[in-house]
Amino acid sequence: MANFKDIMALCLDGATYSAIAAALGCSRRDIAKVKTLIADHGITKESFAQLDPSFFDEHFSDHRGARRKRYDQPDFEKLAKRLANNKHLTRHKLWMDYVAAPAGEGEWA
Known part of the structure; x- marks a missing residue:
């Protein structure tokens, strides 16, 4: 799973999709998801440093553990x-x- 905090840090530094994908081994889809979140929440370099770790869990969790189906x-x-x-x-x-x-x-x- 991609480390979205690292992706966000590189996005805020102005790195390109290719540079981020090469550096972190993540997909362009993950990068686009982070860039959309940055734009939607107006995240800046200053506000990024103050983000709570639970912010990433809330926005990027796939909720696999929340499934309660029994087979x-x-x-x-x-x-x-x-x-x-x-x-x-x-x-x-x-x-x-x-x-x-x-x-x-x-x-x-």
């Missing part, structure tokens, strides 16, 4: 035995059975 976990041991005992049974057929099975309440199938 129905198959019984892998049972599936392995079924595959071993039936030469005509395929993983695709097992997958189709899994997808067709109704999900429990509050779960995703």
